[in-house]
Amino acid sequence: MPSSSSTSSSRTPIAIGAGVAAAALLLGYASYTATKPDTPFSGPASVAEASADPRTGADPKLEKLARRDARDPLAAGRADAPVVMIEYADFQCGYCGTFARDTEPELMKKYVEDGTLRIEWRNFPIFGEESEAAARAAWAAGRQGRFWQFHAAAFADGAKEKGFGEDRLTALARAAGVKDLDRFDRERDSAAARKAVTEDQAEGYEFGAASTPTFLVNGQPIAGAQPLETFTEAVEAAKKAASKAAAKAER
Numbered sequence: 001m002p003s004s005s006s007t008s009s010s011r012t013p014i015a016i017g018a019g020v021a022a023a024a025l026l027l028g029y030a031s032y033t034a035t036k037p038d039t040p041f042s043g044p045a046s047v048a049e050a051s052a053d054p055r056t057g058a059d060p061k062l063e064k065l066a067r068r069d070a071r072d073p074l075a076a077g078r079a080d081a082p083v084v085m086i087e088y089a090d091f092q093c094g095y096c097g098t099f100a101r102d103t104e105p106e107l108m109k110k111y112v113e114d115g116t117l118r119i120e121w122r123n124f125p126i127f128g129e130e131s132e133a134a135a136r137a138a139w140a141a142g143r144q145g146r147f148w149q150f151h152a153a154a155f156a157d158g159a160k161e162k163g164f165g166e167d168r169l170t171a172l173a174r175a176a177g178v179k180d181l182d183r184f185d186r187e188r189d190s191a192a193a194r195k196a197v198t199e200d201q202a203e204g205y206e207f208g209a210a211s212t213p214t215f216l217v218n219g220q221p222i223a224g225a226q227p228l229e230t231f232t233e234a235v236e237a238a239k240k241a242a243s244k245a246a247a248k249a250e251r
Contacts, residue, residue: 062207063219067120073142076108077118082242083235085117086216088124088204091134091154091164093212095225100155103228111235121151122200124212133188134164135197140188141178149176218242 066084069075085107089096104119111117123138125131134154141150153159153175162168173184187193204214215222215231218238222230 059219061219062216062221065203065207065216065219066118068118072120073145073147074121074123074139075118076148077112078115079118081112081115081118082246083111083117083218083238084120084216085218085231085235086120086122088122088200088209088212088214090123090125090127090131090212091138092125092127092131092160094160096213097155097157097160099213099225100151101157103225103231106228107231107235110232116239117235121147122204123197124201124204124209124214125197126212130164132197133166133169135200136193137164137169137173137184137188139193139196140184140190141173141176143187144178144180144184146173146176146178150178152176 063084065086067075068079068084070079087099089099107117107119112119121138123135125135138147138150138154141147150172153172154164159172164172169188170181170185173181178184207216211223213225217231217234218241220234220238222234
């Protein structure tokens with residue numbers, strides 16, 4: 001797991017080319033129904049099926065969104081992993097919770113632990129004030145090296161229904177093992193926390209994310225809490241493509 005230290009820096013907005021814009025439109029359409037927490041998913045299997053063939057690679061502009069910062073406490077896995085999955089999510093999103101409980105642990109076990117995959121979290125609160133408060137709280141927990149523990153507590157079965165008011169966020173931090181709760185309370189309402197969340201949001205909106213969860217696997221967009229097989233196929237394809245690119249570069 002990454003260390004608890006973290007720095008926040010401004011990032012230059014990324015220009016969207018014609019290909020990325022087209023993928024963004026498809027992403028918004030495909031992910032619309034996948035976001036609704038109280039209705040069954042009825043969208044396409046993945047944006048990849050409509051916008052990119054994983055066997056031929058994804059848009060390099062989207063691939064460059066991976067930060068690969070070894071000090072990032074909101075990331076898991078090696079900074080030099082061949083595959084990076086970026087997740088744009090909201091703690092009040094029911095499908096984000098489904099992914100966090102059912103699919104992400106399997107990806108961690110199968111790919112993160114062996115160095116193949118790095119998962120980078122992006123706060124993408126779209127359900128209002130409590131979503132934004134939860135995002136800032138998750139960032140603050142990360143400042144003390146407890147982001148993933150907070151993530152697990154906030155996405156635990158039934159946690160969303162209890163809301164994310166101030167007292168509830170402090171309780172989640174306590175459950176996550178955050179040691180300095182006074183510091184946590186200060187930092188989650190800080191300008192730095194708001195800036196970090198705003199930058200994550202801006203990044204997602206810049207490439208066309210319209211709902212949660214939205215993923216990029218080495219630049220390949222995937223909309224919604226898809227079955228594990230969708231992610232394993234994307235990771236395996238990205239791993240193969242990265243291996244071929246590395247071999248070509250060595251020639």
